[in-house]
Amino acid sequence: xxxxxxxxxxxxxxxxxxxxxxxxxxxxxxxxxxxxxxxxxxxxxxxxxxxxxxxxxxxxxxxxxxxxxxxxxxxxxxxxxxxxxxxxxxxxxxxxxxxxxxxxxxxxxxxxxxx
Amino acid sequence: xxxxxxxxxxxxxxxxxxxxxxxxxxxxxxxxxxxxxxxxxxxxxxxxxxxxxxxxxxxxxxxxxxxxxxxxxxxxxxxxxxxxxxxxxxxxxxxxxxxxxxxxxxxxxxxxxxxxxxx
Numbered sequence: 001x002x003x004x005x006x007x008x009x010x011x012x013x014x015x016x017x018x019x020x021x022x023x024x025x026x027x028x029x030x031x032x033x034x035x036x037x038x039x040x041x042x043x044x045x046x047x048x049x050x051x052x053x054x055x056x057x058x059x060x061x062x063x064x065x066x067x068x069x070x071x072x073x074x075x076x077x078x079x080x081x082x083x084x085x086x087x088x089x090x091x092x093x094x095x096x097x098x099x100x101x102x103x104x105x106x107x108x109x110x111x112x113x114x115x
Numbered sequence: 116x117x118x119x120x121x122x123x124x125x126x127x128x129x130x131x132x133x134x135x136x137x138x139x140x141x142x143x144x145x146x147x148x149x150x151x152x153x154x155x156x157x158x159x160x161x162x163x164x165x166x167x168x169x170x171x172x173x174x175x176x177x178x179x180x181x182x183x184x185x186x187x188x189x190x191x192x193x194x195x196x197x198x199x200x201x202x203x204x205x206x207x208x209x210x211x212x213x214x215x216x217x218x219x220x221x222x223x224x225x226x227x228x229x230x231x232x233x234x
Contacts (some may be wrong), residue, residue: 033222042206042226043160058221090160100210100220101148101167106160 002027006091006107014115019078021110023091031094032074033104034058034066036087043090049074050097081114088112117142117211121225128197129233136192136228138207144168147211149183149190154204154227163205166190197232204229 004025013019023032034046045058047066055066063085065077078085088111092104118141128134140149151163164174166183174181178195194201207225 035224040226043224045221045223048221088158092160100146101165103150103162103165104222105162106152109158 004091004093004105004107006089006110008110009108010111012113012115013081015081015083017081019081019112021076021078021089021091021112023074023076023107024072025091025093025105025107026072027093027095027105028071029093029095029105030071030097031099031102031104032068033092033094034064034074034076035090035092036060036085037090037109038087046076046089047074078112081112083114086112086114117144117147117209117221117223119207119209119223119225121205121207121228123228124226125229125231127231127233130199131196133193133195134197134230136194136205136207136230138190138192138225140188140190140207140209142209142211144211147209150208150210150222151181151190151192152206152208152224154206156203160206163192194230197230199232199234202230202232 007022030051033048035043037043044060046064049055049068088109090109091107094102094104096102120139147168149166153161171183180193182191204227206227209223210220
């Protein structure tokens with residue numbers, strides 16, 4: 001069965017370190033997204049991609065970067081982790097290319113703690 | 116800019132009671148899409164329903180029903196005869212054109228409503 005996976009599921013790191021969160025989907029979806037979930041804020045979009053070599057900034061992109069070298073993967077990098085980036089991170093994908101009407105399928109989430 | 120408001124932060128009901136989760140949205144777009152997602156205690160997000168702005172028909176799926184009213188910019192979700200398994204955080208979301216960034220459609224989530232169903 002097609003799925004979307006994230007790794008690691010839990011990560012503790014120190015302030016200033018570079019961290020990369022992996023996202024892999026086997027649906028062959030063009031659209032991929034990264035969100036962070038914080039109490040009182042719901043889910044907020046960090047970055048998104050509509051296909052290989054395409055990346056775009058979302059609402060809360062400062063301090064994060066992504067790259068899309070193939071259809072299946074969209075890794076999220078925290079260049080220099082800060083305590084404010086302690087959060088649960090969700091990756092998602094959807095069909096089409098930039099289409100607004102397709103539901104997004106979410107990964108299981110990565111809980112990141114920055115000490 | 117688009118906005119989704121879920122005014123109810125937390126709701127508690129006794130099992131078998133009906134409960135309605137409110138969702139109010141804002142957008143200047145005439146074409147947009149509304150979604151509901153469920154996040155059970157296990158943490159994953161599960162898609163429940165999608166509605167487009169041209170379809171105001173209410174929808175029923177088992178114990179779940181959705182009421183979409185453009186006149187009040189609302190897309191409310193009702194669970195009939197609630198069960199303990201309905202305990203979760205429910206998110207309403209809006210997909211509409213966002214001129215910022217790449218000038219594309221983005222999914223904007225409300226802050227969620229935590230529903231607790233007490234046995």
